[in-house]
Structure formats: C-alpha cells, structure tokens
Amino acid sequence: MEAPDLSKLVEARAAADFDMFRRVVLPEEIDHHAYVDILHILSYASKFMPHERVQIFCNGGGGDADSTNAIVDLIQQHEKCDGYLFGTALSAHGLVWAACSRRFVSRRGALGIHQAAAAVIVKEEGEKTTATEKRLIEAARIRSDNLMFALFAAASDKDESWWRKRTPGSGMCELISAEELIAIEMANALFPRVDWYGQPVLNACEGCGKPCGADDWLDVIVPDDVWLKISGHMDSGGILCAGCITERAALLNDYCVGRLIFE
Numbered sequence: 001m002e003a004p005d006l007s008k009l010v011e012a013r014a015a016a017d018f019d020m021f022r023r024v025v026l027p028e029e030i031d032h033h034a035y036v037d038i039l040h041i042l043s044y045a046s047k048f049m050p051h052e053r054v055q056i057f058c059n060g061g062g063g064d065a066d067s068t069n070a071i072v073d074l075i076q077q078h079e080k081c082d083g084y085l086f087g088t089a090l091s092a093h094g095l096v097w098a099a100c101s102r103r104f105v106s107r108r109g110a111l112g113i114h115q116a117a118a119a120v121i122v123k124e125e126g127e128k129t130t131a132t133e134k135r136l137i138e139a140a141r142i143r144s145d146n147l148m149f150a151l152f153a154a155a156s157d158k159d160e161s162w163w164r165k166r167t168p169g170s171g172m173c174e175l176i177s178a179e180e181l182i183a184i185e186m187a188n189a190l191f192p193r194v195d196w197y198g199q200p201v202l203n204a205c206e207g208c209g210k211p212c213g214a215d216d217w218l219d220v221i222v223p224d225d226v227w228l229k230i231s232g233h234m235d236s237g238g239i240l241c242a243g244c245i246t247e248r249a250a251l252l253n254d255y256c257v258g259r260l261i262f263e
Contacts, residue, residue, distance in 0.1 A: 022232050023055035030063025030092045035070050042078045051248050053080045063092035065144055072099040085109040098155045102209055105187040111176040113167050116144035156186035207244030218242040
C-alpha cells in the first residue's frame with residue numbers, strides 16, 4: 001500500500017481550515033511545522049481567494065528564529081494579512097503580528113519585546129566554543145535584533161532608535177500595552193464583541209480598513225448569497241464599504257443587484 005503524501009494532507013487540512021474560518025491560529029511555539037502550515041494557507045488564499053484577507057491570531061511565546069523570519073517574509077509578500085493580538089504576543093509571535101499589513105489589539109492585549117538571545121552550540125563534553133563560533137553567534141544575534149527593530153519601526157510611527165532604547169536584554173521582557181500600541185499607530189482597537197465564529201466585530205471595513213461613518217461612507221445591501229461569497233460570513237455579519245463590495249462583486253462574473261441607502 002502506497003504511503004500517503006503528507007504534504008498534500010497538510011495542504012488539504014490548511015485549505016479546509018481557511019475555507020471555514022479565514023483565520024490562522026499560531027501555535028504556542030513557532031517552528032518549521034507552523035511555517036509549512038502558513039505557506040500552504042497563503043498559497044491557497046492567493047490562488048483561490050485573492051480578494052480575501054487572512055486573519056492571523058498571535059498569542060504565545062517564542063520559537064525558532066529561522067522559521068519566524070520565513071513566516072514574516074511570507075506574510076509581507078502576501079500583503080493581505082490581518083494580525084490579531086489577544087493576550088500577549090511575545091518574541092516570535094510579536095514579530096509575526098508586526099509583519100501583518102493591518103494589526104488589531106484587544107483591550108488586554110500586549111506586545112512583549114526583548115533582544116534576541118545568543119544561540120547555543122551543542123558540544124561534546126569538554127569541547128569549547130571557538131572564537132570564530134562566538135563571532136558568528138554574536139553576528140546572528142545582532143542581525144535578528146536589527147530585523148526586529150526595522151520591522152517594528154515600519155509598523156509604527158517610532159523609528160528604530162526608539163525601539164532600540166525601549167527593548168531590554170534577552171534576560172528581560174518589556175510589555176507594551178494595547179493603549180500604547182494604539183497611540184504609536186501600531187494597532188487598531190478592537191470592539192470587545194465577537195460574532196458567531198469568535199471573529200472580532202470591527203468598526204471599519206474588513207477589506208480596506210475605512211472607518212464606519214466616514215464622510216464618504218455609503219451603506220449597500222446585497223442578497224445574502226452574494227454577501228456570503230464576497231465577505232465569507234454565513235450569518236450576514238461583517239462590514240464592507242461600498243467600494244470593496246463593488247470590487248469583490250465584480251470578481252463573481254455574475255449579475256448582482258445592490259441597494260444604496262442614503263440618510
């Protein structure tokens with residue numbers, strides 16, 4: 001009997017999860033398996049649902065630095081990932097969250113930051129680490145810190161020097177509260193309400209982020225079957241602005257009638 005193709009099983013599972021929830025929940029420790037899962041999900045989303053945004057929920061500790069950096073690259077390349085911070089995102093989880101093009105934080109959410117820890121080289125008993133190995137370890141640590149500072153600076157209104165001063169050594173951790181994350185324009189606030197599937201209910205368009213009640217906001221009503229296709233919500237929940245509704249409906253290649261509401 002032929003052994004099953006594990007990569008296809010992983011891809012099928014990831015596709016099923018994404019079809020149902022449009023979300024990714026990171027494991028407590030980020031490793032190569034998490035990288036593979038996100039690779040399959042983002043590939044699936046790009047191919048079959050190019051207009052959909054992927055929701056990534058970050059709440060956990062550290063993880064493998066190489067896998068985390070690879071996930072960060074995937075998320076930035078996809079460009080349509082929303083990071084949700086419930087609880088505390090430490091270390092690797094914070095980097096993944098910061099890489100998302102849109103970021104949201106709950107009232108009790110917090111970002112935990114610290115400098116990268118030096119790698120440990122496993123040696124035989126009595127064997128010492130060479131000077132060259134020590135230099136390589138330190139260079140890798142500095143590179144990780146530089147990548148982190150650049151990522152946080154790009155995601156906020158603070159520059160790299162601010163983040164360097166704020167970040168403690170690897171043996172400590174600094175928590176940045178939800179209020180401060182919002183103040184430095186790194187995150188948008190979440191309403192405490194959630195919908196039937198546990199998704200946060202936002203006061204902004206889920207497609208482009210336009211705030212509800214903006215001067216150019218128009219309410220549009222479309223049939224439930226059309227709304228399901230363009231929003232992914234089976235309970236008529238979610239929020240889309242008129243522009244995103246029109247853009248997504250045009251991709252259906254089908255006749256659609258909507259109703260504009262003027263107040």
